Amino acid sequence: MTANLVSATFAERLEAVESRIAAACARSGRPRSSVLLLAVTKVFPPAVIEDAWNAGLRDFGENYVQEFESKAPSVAALPGARFHLIGHLQSNKSRRAAELFQVIQTVDTPKLARRLAESGIPLDIMIEVKLSHEDAKYGCPPAALPELIDSIRSLPNLALRGLMTMPPWSDDPEHSRPFFREARALAERHHLDGLSMGMSHDLETAIEEGATIVRIGTALFGSRKQV
Ligand SMILES: *Cc1c(COP(=O)(O)O)cnc(C)c1O
Numbered sequence: 377m378t379a380n381l382v383s384a385t386f387a388e389r390l391e392a393v394e395s396r397i398a399a400a401c402a403r404s405g406r407p408r409s410s411v412l413l414l415a416v417t418k419v420f421p422p423a424v425i426e427d428a429w430n431a432g433l434r435d436f437g438e439n440y441v442q443e444f445e446s447k448a449p450s451v452a453a454l455p456g457a458r459f460h461l462i463g464h465l466q467s468n469k470s471r472r473a474a475e476l477f478q479v480i481q482t483v484d485t486p487k488l489a490r491r492l493a494e495s496g497i498p499l500d501i502m503i504e505v506k507l508s509h510e511d512a513k514y515g516c517p518p519a520a521l522p523e524l525i526d527s528i529r530s531l532p533n534l535a536l537r538g539l540m541t542m543p544p545w546s547d548d549p550e551h552s553r554p555f556f557r558e559a560r561a562l563a564e565r566h567h568l569d570g571l572s573m574g575m576s577h578d579l580e581t582a583i584e585e586g587a588t589i590v591r592i593g594t595a596l597f598g599s600r601k602q603v
Contacts, residue, residue, distance in 0.1 A: 386427055386596070393579075393595050400583035411583055414460060414572070416593030418443065419600045422450035428596070429454045437481075437591050439463030441473050448476050462540070462572075462591055464514045467491045474499055481540040481572055484516040486527040493531035501528055502540040502572055505562060507555045509544045518562055525566055538570020538588065539563045549578035556585035 384392075393413065401408050415428050416437040425436055425447070436451075437460045438444040444459065451457065460479040467488050473480060474495035481502040483489050492499055503524055506515025516524050528536045539562060543555035556573050563571050563586075574582020576595035583590065593600065 384598075387431065389596050389598070390428075390431055390433075393592055396579060396595075397583065397590065400580040403580075404584050406583065410588060412589045414462075414589050414591045415596055416462065416575075416591050417597065418463070418593065420597055422447045424597060425451045425457075426454065429457055434458060435460060435589075437462040437593075438477075441465065441469045441476065444476055445472065452476075471495050479537070482514065483528065484514055484524070486524055489524070489528045489531055489534060493533050496533060498533050499535070500537050501534045502538050502570060503528070503536070504540045504542075505559060507541060507543065507558050509555075511544055512542075515541070518558075521562060521566060525568075536568065538568045538572065540572035540589075542573075542575075543578075547577065549581040552578040553581050553585060556582050556587070560586040 397411055397413060398408055401411060412435055413433065414435045414437045415433045417425050418439040434456045435458050440463055458478045459476065460481050461473055461477045462481045465473055465480065465482050465488060470488060470491035474492055474497040479500040480492060482504040483501050484504045504515040505521065506512045506517050525536065528534050539559055541555060541559040543552040559573055560571060570588050571586050572589040572591060574587045574590040576592050579590045579592060
């Protein structure tokens, strides 16, 4: 984080994030194309999504169905744009979520998977996995993964793409490493290719540990507190 982050333009922030991703890929012997930059636009208005789309970004993460519902009319038709739900989803909002998003990254129960499948809309699915920490409210515990994976794979309309995880918050990106490592081991054990992990402060660690999607908000758009 640089001191002038707040005054940096979006183009400058994007360039800085891109170079961090490129450096982490190079260090890990991975091609840049193996990591998707997911721009997390929660709290920001539709114009911010449009700016990011104009800069070439196509994948956007939002946390709340209701918030995105109000933004979607302005941005849903941007060519090539894909919207990922990365916040917790209650099953009573699953139909609306299926209509608004192309990717649901936070499936954590067979019941939610069933509800999404019942929408009849083809969806890319990731399972949010809850690793060993007590403050995590949501996510599928590793022991319940086999059952959830089986149920998603047996349902129509759902394409299981991988696992998503969010370690407990810490300033120190090294604190995230064991969680990222565990998520990767689980993905490998269950033959899943996609791994959504890493945010503004720990994207390098996540890429070193195998992330295929990094979810970046603050480093691209500045602090959400200013909005
Ligand atoms: C807000 C959020 C992010 C982005 O976090 P930053 O630290 O702003 O990059 C990533 N993932 C999830 C699940 C989030 O809720």
